[in-house]
Amino acid sequence: MSAFKNRPKLFVWMAILLLGMAAGAAGVIHVLIVGHAQSYNVTREIPWGLLIATYVFLVVSSTGLCLISSLGHVFGMKQFEFIGKRAILLAILTLLCGFGAIGMEINHPIRMGIYTILSPNFSSAIWWMGTLYGVYLMFLCAEFYFLMKGMHKGAFTMGVLGFTAAVSAHSNLGAVFGLLEARPFWHGSFLPIYFIVSALVSGCALIGMIVYFNHKKSGAPMPLKYADFMDTLGRLQILTLMTLVFFVVWKIIPGIYGHPPEKYEATMSMISGPFAFNFWFFEVLMGLVIPLCILFPKKTRTPTGVMFAGLSSTIGIFFMRYDLVIIGQLVSMREGTAELVNGLLQYTPSLSELGITIGAICTCLFLYTVAERLLPLDPEEH
């Protein structure tokens, strides 16, 4: 327990994470005992629930971290180089925990391992997404290895490959939804592109928090160099957020203009229906407005401000993922399938689903916190 000596905050932080992991473990055990059908609130009409949203959230985070960190060691923006190790480490952890979440969602992860190799279907976006994320994970690991070893050339090569894999895997994740003609809210070329843009927001937000807390833990005031970085990051975040605003607006307008069938009902559920609170409060206010209000004025674009902006937009982005996944399924494929409320299907996550989601996120943070203390993640001083 010596690690916690005189560090009550760390103790509280780890205790919270362990509690969250316990909730996740409880959820997993419940699923293993009573089965998926009894544990999850997903239905035949809404087969994808909170766990898919969690998966999407975590892999978007991973992609974002990879893309933003590549600004440093791939695109040579010096200011970004120092965050490389931490960003890639967290990218690996978020990806693994994302895999964990989806592994709990699908019924036969072992069969998946076997038959995606023995019986691949090249027309399946899930197959491509899964395969590309697998490749991406390998590149990330190699990149992290080279970074840790200080092998810049290898890290650069792997960074380029990782960047490429991240972009392809992630746009394929968008395609998993975007290729479904049956779901007008998702269908089209919008989602693959949108996913990349929103990943950049995630990446900026998470890196802002990493840098802030990394320095916070040392107790020393942040060196000017890092404070400058935070300012740059804040400005980059403004750019990505503004782009995202643009995307959100252009997602909504075609969704309501001329009342396109099914798309309209889904979009309206977000604007004024059951998902309105999620949308206006979490997605718009926390995800976009608050971060922009903090980041725009020079006065508040301090390291602390950038951290808070990042935290706020990360929470907002989680709800963006959740809303995207669920709203796409809210419109029934036919009349009279189930009890409709105001013409829409309904879904509320079960305790197991909530537990596993909390568990996945806490595990990720826990592993990162531990790694932060065990691994030399600070950049070598040149």
Place this chain on the structure above:
Amino acid sequence: MANPKKQKMSRRKFLGISSCALTTAVVGSQVKVLKALAKSGDISEPVAAITKDVYTSCGMCVNKCGVIARVRDGVIHKLDPNPNFFPKSRGMLCARGNAGTKVVYDPDRLKYPLIRVGERGEGKWRRASWEEALDMVTNNMNQIAEKYNRASMMFASTEGTFSEHFFLQLAECYGTPNTLRHPTLCLSSNIQGFSATFGTNPTPDVKNADYIIMSGANRAEALMTPDSIDMIKTDGGGRRKLVYLDPRFTKTAAKADEWYPIKPGTDMAFILALINVIITEGLYDDDFIEENTVGFEQLAQHIKQYSPGWAATECDIPAKDIRRIAHEFANAAPSAVYYQGRRSSFFQNDTQMRRAMAILNAIVGAWDTKGGLLPNKKIALTKHDYLAPWYDDVPDRLDKGGVTYLSEKDGSWPVFRDRALAADPYPIKGMMVYKQNVLVSVPDRAKSLELMKQMDFICTIDITMSDTAWYSDVVLPEATYLERLDPPENLSGPVPVVAFRQPCVEAMFESKTNFWIMQQLAKRLGPEIAETFDFTMEEHIHHMLKKKPEIYDALFGKGVYYEDTEPEYGRLKGKRLRTRSGKIELYSEKYAKKGLDPLPVYKSPDKVPTNMYRLLVGRHAYFTHGTTANNALLHDLMPENTLWLAPSEARKLRLKNGQMVKVKSKVGEEKLKLEITEKIRPDSVYMAHGFGVLSKGLSNIAGVGGSDAALIESKYCPISGNCAMHETFVQITPA
């Protein structure tokens, strides 16, 4: 590759287990149920046997459709329609028929004889041996005979098991006249009204009728073959019209050409107005009336008062529509039918209303002709004769004289119950019940509970813990219809058939056939009674078929026997009908002599009091009366019942869709969910039958929904003794 599907069969999901889930809570296949039961020690593991197809008859309702049971490894895997059953079920099997497997493999089944140990209705039982349970039953029967009178035992029986006559035989041999059957909860007024007119209760030729008017008989949901099939327009044939009257928009209404939400209880006004138009405008069949009927003059005189304008205000159907329908009906005649159908009776005037229907059909000549009413035929089977012992001092039926025409065997439930409660003229102290669910089927449940309370002894034979069984002292488990060899039965109709049942699998648990139970009771009641049951079922079947042994081969060979495939029209032409005059009696001399209206006289139904609603009953295609709501497959289709209420009324009462409401009548109060729907008249409410059960032995529906029997007041038709199901008013309040 031979065939990609074959593989699938062999590895069919007998014991599928999700590789991730360690246990599965949903019990699906029959085999799973069996395994679960085997684990609990109730039965031994199913033994592998060959796959076979077994012909039998459905027992899910009273319709008796033809069935082929597909038996795989000693387990009934699927029930399929028997395509040979042509004249009646014509190769169909409804949802209930298909759910029959779940009757056999039902975890809620009665498995062995039970003897009550707690208070009645408390649900405390102990397992007993057949020996002990049967002894207890006969000891009690003998005690009641000694202490009171043999007539103090009542026997209540179901219909449709093909073996209820053994139960009635035991009643007769034991020496009580008090047997009660379903007709007064069902169609006795219908039979009475049509028989008074035609000397028989004919069957409408739905298949060939060009014009059909149906009132209240919801044939698309209250399935009766072949009418439910024939009701649907078929390709090819002439354009037919279905006019449908019902206070509810049922599925029959959805299929009808015209639907009128008639004011409940005014059907007779509508019919009389049709007769009025047909007579005053000379649309009737002169020659037919002349040749075949009596009393047309009196009718013509009597009907003058019932104009369409008058009827319009009575039944909420515009006069011009009544006039038009009368014209269309008469034009289509004789291929036109005012469909009397098989359904429960709704008002106290039901017999006279049925008379009006019969008269309308008669004056357009829709009798014994293609597309009209057809007299039934039957295939005569040899009866089992027995000599019942003679007992002195056994009085008449308890309900004798309670109504004008009382069926000696069937009695009248409401009349009987009232007299039994008053011990007038003698007490009823013992109750034998064969599968009739008295507490669910007879209106005014509180009274039925009173009746059961006053019994010294109650024994119920059933397959599940019905409410009635729940309040009994001894419960005997019967083998289900798929486990019994049942005697052949003539299903009469324009094209009669003989149906039967044979065991598809061995009777599960300790369940026994009703025949066996009756034999055992008879044995204990003494040699004289035992003798009347001294034969095997095989012998009984051969005896019944001795005049036509070819029936035997037909039954076992293709599941059914019939001689014709098409009705024989004009069969009774020139022959004497079984009425007093030998003709169709438009004016009933018989009724006049009894002091009844010889011609139907209309009386308006009671007005719905303010702030109250008329409670309507009605069928749907998923449940049979009070018996199948607990069936796992059917329960998926309708897990609870709701109270239908019109949106305008819901607004007035400030009630929301889906909220719980309290429904209160003079005799009871129930709670159930509200369903706001345009499908019902604003002055009425409706709830499906079969929920709100008292028994906790029906695990799917215990504590769910509301019971209509608890609310309906026991009013009845004074001519037939038939219950009037729609004469109850209720108040609706938020629960």
Place this chain on the structure above:
Amino acid sequence: MKNKRFAIVLDTERCIDCKACTVACKAENDVPLGPNNYRNWVVASKLRGKYPNLGQSYTPSQCQHCSNAPCEHVCPTRATFTSSDGIVDVKEEKCIGCKYCQTACPYNARYYNEETGAIDKCTFCAQRIYAVPPRLPACVDTCPTKVRAFGDLNDPNSEVSLLLARNPSKVLKPAMGTNPHLFYLD
């Protein structure tokens, strides 16, 4: 021998929403109990009109056995496949339970069967139609009013071919381009 191409033709005018098809299918195919486990269904349309002028139609349906089946395209392990006779089927042991096909099917024809541990759906009762002697699919066989006709479209004299030749018909959601093989007579 020429391949078969199985199809069902429905005359919904005849449907009385009795749900015999749904129960028959559940019994025949050991579909687990539960109101959301089913391979076929009947849709009751929204009530048309205002009291007392009302109307309602009933439309039975099931897997459309599309010849351009989205479920087949999206399945990552090719667990969903189309047989040479046009039947879209699932190889249970290959199904990973990702439920992508459920989100891809525009007809909501699929559900996850907890007992077999795989996605389950209508197979036109392959075990019946290939039995000796062959039997009709359970839903077709049991229907009181005979709404459905089943047969081989590649046989120009089959009942389904004749019905489609003589009557105009529709398919559900034609704009999806799925090319369904459940045909609804007009």
